[in-house]
Amino acid sequence: MPVEVKMPALSPTMEEGKLAKWLVKEGDEVSSGDVLAEIETDKATMEFEAVDEGKVGKLVVPEGTDGVKVGTVIAIMAGEDEDVSEASSSPEPAPQAKADEQPAKEKPKAKKGGAPKVEEPEKDLKADESKADKASEKDDKAELETGTTQLGSDIKPAKSDEVPHGVNMKTATVREALRDAMAEEMRRDERVFIMGEEVAEYQGAYKVTQGLLEEFGPKRVIDTPITEYGFAGIGTGAAMGGLRPIVEFMTFNFAMQAIDHIINSAAKTNYMSGGQMRCPVVFRGPNGAAARVAAQHSQNYGPWYASVPGLVVIAPYDASDAKGLLKAAIRSEDPVVFLENELVYGRSFELPELDDHVLPIGKARIVREGTSVTIVSYSIGVGVSLEAAEKLAGEGIEVEVVDLRTLRPLDKATVLESLKKTNRMVVVEEGFPVCSIASEIITICMEEGFDDLDAPVLRVCDEDVPLPYAANLEKAALIDVDRVIAAVKKVCYR
Amino acid sequence: MSNAEPSPSEIAEREEDFALHSLAEKHAADRRYKASKEELLHFYEQMLLIRRFEEKAGQLYGLGLIGGFCHLYIGQEAVAVGLQSALKGGLDSVITGYRDHGHMLAYGIDPKVIMAELTGRHSGISKGKGGSMHMFSVEHGFYGGHGIVGAQVPLGSGLAFAHKYREDGGVTLAYFGDGAANQGQVYESFNMASLWKLPIIFVIENNQYAMGTAVSRSSAETHFYRRGTAFRIPGMQVNGMDVLEVRKAAEIAIEHVRGGNGPVLMELNTYRYRGHSMSDPAKYRTREEVQGVREKRDPIEHAKTELMEMGVAEASLKEIDKRVRASVGQAADFAESSPEPDASELYTDVLVETY
Known part of the structure; x- marks a missing residue:
């Protein structure tokens, strides 16, 4: 009995991926745990393992194919006594191959009926049986809709008059815009550094800090232990000591552990010191509801922080605002809470191609x-x-x-x-x-x-x-x- | 077993063990700073200034000129003076909790602006907006003055982070009490400070009471200098009632920290003569206990005796006392006569920039 191997969902947000490379060829014997292929998701390249032992019958999707939908049959495994050729006669049509069609990645597509555009820190990079099965089941039933699906949007904001006329626009995700904002400010000002959980070697739990470690090194891109209260305090103290820290919270839900430093230490310093001690720190990270992560991981803290005098609170929507306002936040002499949104990270918008795109706060x-x-x-x-x-x-x-x-x-x-x-x-x-x-x-x-x-x-x-x-x-x-x-x-x- | 050769892992363990004790051993071998007469006179005068200043603050509180919380440093003077005298002015940083008047005076900050802050006047160091618990002098490297118990420990680690980041050779002294030593964020800071080898000295001022709770009633491990062991931070136990012992310990710790070896944890055993704050009825200890410390261990009396043994005439000590009283008197007059902040100050300094 031939077994279909389907394109796995390697993250909760993955709708499609690129079949980067086959590591087996037709006729190979494989056992459980062998790596079959390398698959590129919107966030990383991951290894896809065989669930069961058997013989590779047919590789349905050629390597290098981009935009392979989750659940698509990518290979057929022959049973033990089966002939490879028998297995090859797959009843499934091969999917439409969109080989090397670059913009396929990170397409904003959270309309009803589409997959949720949700991302979560991926602790487990291996695609296991249950995940792959779950994904194909989901696809079969076309039941991908969750509460956050209804938060999706394809309509873009009108062009802002803050962008000078005639400036070239490019398409960028909010994620890229945020990363570029940080990278530009780090190039501009030696005092700027970023600290947080998984910001460096992991490249960011949501990939927002991707590539920063490579460019700026471990002195300025710092992985912290899981210790929000402590590192928020250290970031705040470093700002008091004259640096320009960006403190990333994996999500703002975890900043509840650190809220004392945000409010009592950072927000009040300038006032309590009669204006002589500043605290130019940026606390940033995703905020608000995410898909199917339930109560402790889904909350909008905007109103909490916005109620505190002494803080600046920014919550941008599109890529241009995310970049321009994050740059402004990093340059601000005041402590800033910068609220991003996990569901928006992967959405693409027009971003002006300016050397220094800074927008006004407030x-x-x-x-x-x-x-x-x-x-x-x-x-x-x-x-x-x-x-x-x-x-x-x-x-x-x-x-x-x-x-x-x-x-x-x-x-x-x-x-x-x-x-x-x-x-x-x-x-x-x-x-x-x-x-x-x-x-x-x-x-x-x-x-x-x-x-x-x-x-x-x-x-x-x-x-x-x-x-x-x-x-x-x-x-x-x-x-x-x-x-x-x-x-x-x-x-x-x- | 005793004859058996230690295994390599046992040797390694002993060496690590030694590393955590090495500073304490170094201090045990040479406990007291050898101060010249002039140096000890200076320490004496600074300690006396803190004592008289705090006594005056207590009086002004009683008169209703100082409001809210006011935590006095009387009895603990040798700690701030001994430690801070070993720092490099203009380079190193100091941060502490809400019992902060003494640390500012030990740094040579003008008593007038401190007292005027206590009375909530415009000429106070925080323009009257901070009060007793929230005073800062960035100019002197004094970063507060923090009202949330234990918050100064990660903040201080952040200051140390900044020193290391800038590679300026500076170290941070972060003071906290035996009460704050039970806060979780203290250990989060220990972990990162040790992991990243931050140039910081964690100073636990063990004055025996967390507000009204004796250390034995609040702490499973009352030897606070041992509390860094789990984070590989060497500990030192110091008699905080002897300014020269404190100074010597500070030098050993600072040398270690400035040398890029990571943090040190110092426990300074001291005693607070007055209540936790001005509203403390002090039902948790006897008058005899307080009196006993005053009579036998007082840091100022101790220094005075030593000075007289060094041949300082009683008259010159009286002269110092007079000078200190005059300075405190002027500070009090200034604090009483300075105007309150202008009403418009209510809205200034909330944010630095205008948006």
Whole structure:
């Protein structure tokens, strides 16, 4: 009985990969654990092992093939007494080979029905039986949708007028933009260094620091033990001592261990010292919900940090803002909490090709102009808002979407100006509703924009529960386009 | 067994064991710094300044001129003076917790601006915005003044990290108490400081009480100098009531740390005469215990006796006392007469930049 060997999912986010190299040839006897092939995912090249013993019947997908979907049959194994030629007569058609089609990697593709664009630190680089099986099962059922799928978006923000006219644009992922921002600032200023778990030799748990160790060496790219409280304190102290540390948290969930140093040590120093002791540190890492990692690994800390005077809090959405604002954060004399989003790392956007792309902190950006209603959002919520806006445009509702980008200091002026124009507002936030950024925006509208309001400001936030694991409950807990559309229609009385 | 040759692994173990004890042994062989008369007079004057300053602060607190928490350093003066006298000014860094007045005075920071901070005035070292627990002087390499118990330990490790990163040859002295020594972040810092060979001396000022809890009631290992062993940090146990012993220990530790050998952990045995803070009823110890230390182990009396043995006339010691009292008196007058911060200061220094 021939056994099909399918393209494995080698990370929770992998949708497709490149079959870089076959390490066996047709007719080879293999036993369990033998490496069959090298497969390139969006994050790394990994070895793919045989699950069972047998004879390699047919290599269905030739090596060098890019864009091989997870679950595609890549080889046929012959049973013990089977003829290779028999096994070769595969009933499955070979997949479409898109050999060496480079941009296939890291395509933003998190539309409904697509695979979730979720990434997780990969502790286990080996593709084992269960993983491979699970992946092919998933594919067979076409049941890849989780709660975070609904956070996906293909619609790009409108080009920012901050980018000078005529500048060449290239396509880059948020991940690349962040890495380039750090690399550029490290080249520019000797005092800048990065520390955190797995930032150096592992190349970053989410690959954001890829290549930095190679360029800057272990003095400036520092792997720490798993000890958030301690290394956040060391980073903060190093900033007090005159350096420019970038402290990476593998995710901001783990920064809860270190929050004392972020708030009590970093944020308050300048004030408590009457302005004589500064603390120019950047705390950065992914924040917010990730796919199927449940409550302790899925939380948006934006409102927590944004409530603290003495901190700058930035939560960009697209690649251009991620780069320009991270560079600004590193140069800032103030402590900055820089909130990234795991689900957005792999999304591609236009990035200006400038020698020094630095954006202003504390300025919101209108990512879609409109006249009927304003949606205020930030981070991954911007994508959801843009999707909703596109759909609403089809119904004659012209939505203006404001991306806050910086949560503290908050750009009240841009929010109020947009309100003045549209007289209606919805806040979209992937996070808990209570004491949220949405609460703050609504307060600002009440206090300073009351006369401009034609309807109460509504908020679309996650449900007020810890994020559940089950896919259906996760879907129910997180914001989605439909909820945004419903809220927009409500404030438009439609 | 005793005749058997030690195995290579046993030898290696003994050598490692020796490495962790070597500083203590070096100190045991030569415990006290040989100070000249002038040097000891200087230490005496600094210790006396801290004592009189703190007594005055206690009075001003009683008068309602100082508010909130105020932790006095009386009894522990030899620790800050002995250690900091061995540092290189303008290069090395010092960081401590909330009981920080003594460390600032030992660094030669003007008593006036410290006292004015205690009274919350504009001319205070933090413009009146920090108070007793949050004072800094970057100019002097004094990085606070931190109110969260134990936070100064990783922060100090960060300062040491900066010295190593810049390769400037500087070392950091991070003070904390026997109470803070039970915080988890202290051990996270020990681990990284030793792993990365950071130039830092961890100084545990063991004043016997974590607020009102005696060390024996809060600590499974009361010999704090041993607590770095798990991280391969050599320990030293020092009599913190003898300024010359402290100074000598500091020199040994600093030489080791400045030589690129990684951190040292020093336990300074000392005693706090006053309460944990001004609101401490001190029900956890007897008056006799405090009195006993005052009479038998007082660091200032100890230095005074030694000075007189060196031939210093009592009159010159009185002269010093007079000078110190005058300086403290001026500091108190300054602190009382300085204006409060301007109302507009409420909003300054929150952020450095304008966005």
